[in-house]
Amino acid sequence: MRAYNLIIIIAAVIIVIVSGAAVLTYKEIGEQRKNDVVDLQYRTKLLADSLKEAVEPYYLGKSTSALQKIVDKFADTERLFGFAVYDSQGTEVAASKELPEPGSIYLDTVMAAISANESRSEFMGGGGQRLYILAEPLRQNTNVIGVFIIVQNASYIDINAREILVSHVIRLSIQIIVYILLIYLVVLWMIWIPVRKLANSLKSGRASGSDEHLLEHININMFFQPLVSEILKIKKSLSEARLAASEEARMRLEKLDSPWTAHRLKEFTQDMLRGRPIVVVSHLEPYKHVNEGAAIAVRMPASGLLTAIEPVIQTCGGLWIAHGSGDADRSVVDERDRIQVPPENPKYTLKRIWLSAEEEKGYSHGFSDQAMYPLCLMSHTRPVFREKDWQTYQTVNAKFAAAVLAEIEEMSRPLILIQDFQFSLIARVIKQKRPDAVVGIFWHLPWVSAEAFSICPWRKEILDGILGADLIGFHTRSHFANFIKTVARELEAKIDYDRFTVTRGGHTSHIKAYPISVAYEEQAKLSNVAEQVKDWNKRELLKVLGVKAEYIGVGVDRLDHVKGIFERLTGLEMFFDTYPQFLGRFTFIQICSPSETESETYLKFVERLNAEFDRINAKFRIPDWKPLLFLARHHSHEEVSRFYKLANLCLVTPLHDGMNLVAKEFVASRNDEMGVLILSQFTGAAEELKEALIVNPYSGKQIAQAIHAALKMNPAEQKRRMRRMRDVVKSYTIYRWAAEFIKDIAAVE
Secondary structure, three states, rough: OOOHHHHHHHHHHHHHHHHHHHHHHHHHHHHHHHHHHHHHHHHHHHHHHHHHHHHHHHHOOOOOHHHHHHHHHHOOOOOEEEEEEEEOOOEEEEOOOOOOOOOOHHHHHHHHHHHHOOOEEEEEEEOOEEEEEEEEEEEOOOOOOOOEEEEEEEEHHHHHHHHHHHHHHHHHHHHHHHHHHHHHHHHHHHHHHHHHHHHHHHHHHHHHHOOOOOOOOOOOOHHHHHHHHHOOOOOOOOOOHHHHHHHHHHOOOOOOOOOOOOHHHHHHHHHHOOOOOEEEEEOOOOOOEEEOOEEEEOOOOHHHHHHHHHHHHHHOOOOEEOOOOOOOOOOOOOOOOOEEEEOOOOHHHHHHHHEHHHHHHHHHHHHHHHHHHHHHHHOOOOOOHHHHHHHHHHHHHHHHHHHHHOOOOOOOOOEEEOOOHHOOOOHHHHHOOOOOEEEEOOOOOOOOHHHOOOOOHHHHHHHHOOOOOOOOOOOOOOHHHHHHHHHHHHOOOOOOOOOEEEEOOOEEHHHHHOOOOHHHHHHHHHHHHHHHHHHHHHHHHHHHHOOOOOOOEEEEEEEEEHHHHHHHHHHHHHHHHHHHHOOOOOEEEEEEEOOOOOHHHHHHHHHHHHHHHHHHHHHHOOOEEOOEEEEOOOOHHHHHHHHHHHOEEEEEOOEEEEOOOHHHHHHOOOOOOOOOEEEEOHHHHHHHOOOOOOEEOHHHHHHHHHHHHHOOOHHHHHHHHHHHHHHHHOOOOOHHHHHHHHHHHHOOO
């Protein structure tokens, strides 16, 4: 039983006790007040009757001095404050000196008794006390000739009520303490201790790797005997099944009252971090400066990593360390190689690290692109492992680690967020030099099976470097499950499959899945701009592009063989062959961002791709129409959003991908809840966007059939599917991704 369950039980008992006691106390106080008032009125009336006979003769004889003596004689006796005598006009004749207030405050009562020719009484406040006043008429024959009043101290009525309340509160407090202790002891001995013994026994059995002797030596009270009997029948579950089930439970977060936005993330991180600095480390820089003629232009490289991380660091602030790859980067930084970005509204600091041509060739174009990248992707491209590239990779990782250590030298308990496969070694270096720093690494690529990863000659060094991090994040459960299997196969380490931790060399790494996403609201805002002039945008954009078609499809990718563009073209060609009725009616627009590399392999890939576009266009071209449009240039987010809005379908068919944010960007852009997403089954996004048309990117037939199904899908079905996908993306934005990652990394001790 958890503590809050016990608190709920105790609180319920206390509420019942207090409610009952409050009702009884209220009734008792009411009865006491009633009795005290009746008693006071009775005693005052008796006193008035006895004094009336003594006062009337002296009043009739106009003996003021005698009246004053009588008044003074009975004044200030016990609860009696005093007397006063008034004539028939309400003028004071004699009065006790001890009366708490001037006689004028009793005048209303006096005049009421004179007018009514009968006794009058009332309670009133005076001198900070509660008073009871009785006015008794003095008569000659039947005429009222005066009034004498008796003033009693009635404060004791409130005192008696207060004493009852205090005594009941004390008694109730003692009862509550006793009840709490009794409940605690009952819960402790009947529930907590048996459950703890049960848990310890299960834990011991799990640690021993056998369930044969589970609960054998534990004595459980009769309430838990049925539970123990059932547990004894359960066999040990497979480790992989526990891993998947537990992680799935963690991913099933409760529905949030409001969406995660930049503002909400900012407040969350401020409360969570309390001034602790954030340092992001990545290969790609979020902004690069390039020479364009006599001017310097600013570009944001095409990358899902940058699309996801940049809005987060803008919101949280901090320092971003990256490779300065722009040809004008050096000309805009300060003496510490820093610059404030974004240029139009600076929100964080970008520090650039310079690499020599040899370092770029060996570290980036060599080991990262030709070894690590194909190693982690099932695109059937053979990784190239060169010793020289590996040495350069180590050198550059050491250079970045040194830069991070220099920047955090004056920082207290900084949070270091390392991004992707280019820096698999630096977490270990940073933790060795700065144990107080909390280091997280997010692996944006998939993690292949242990068998596939085992072909890497330096797999142990890479795994050891990654395990230097306190928190290791992957896109999906299958990715981090593969990682844990790889560690179990390659390294000596203690793996906790319940907590998803790996302990090696006294250091514990937590491994979790965080499905990365997009800035939903920002993407929707871009779409709103396009929606305001929707018809004009669509007509003008298609006119500028020279496209005349009833239906439009769009694809947005980097120029990379892993994105499956050749396979996509095969599917498109098969579509036009199979469904000739769409010739002249459907055009597919492929947007590709050029890669920064200019290797011979890349240039040949681009050449072949252009030739394939030309071949298919030549095959199906008819007057004023062509089936394919290839736009191989950088496009801004605003430009891409326009294409998302005008498209009837979006093809996202990489051969393998960690998540693929194009799919989520397309969904977030469709405020009209129209359009169809065709998605590769080998993306992380396919695990979330179930309402997409899921295809095998290697099957041209499946792609062709999916395109046909998308174009024939009725508007109601499109809206149903798109609405569900938009709910998924809206509920788990990049800001929620960042909040969960930062929350977990900040919790590391």
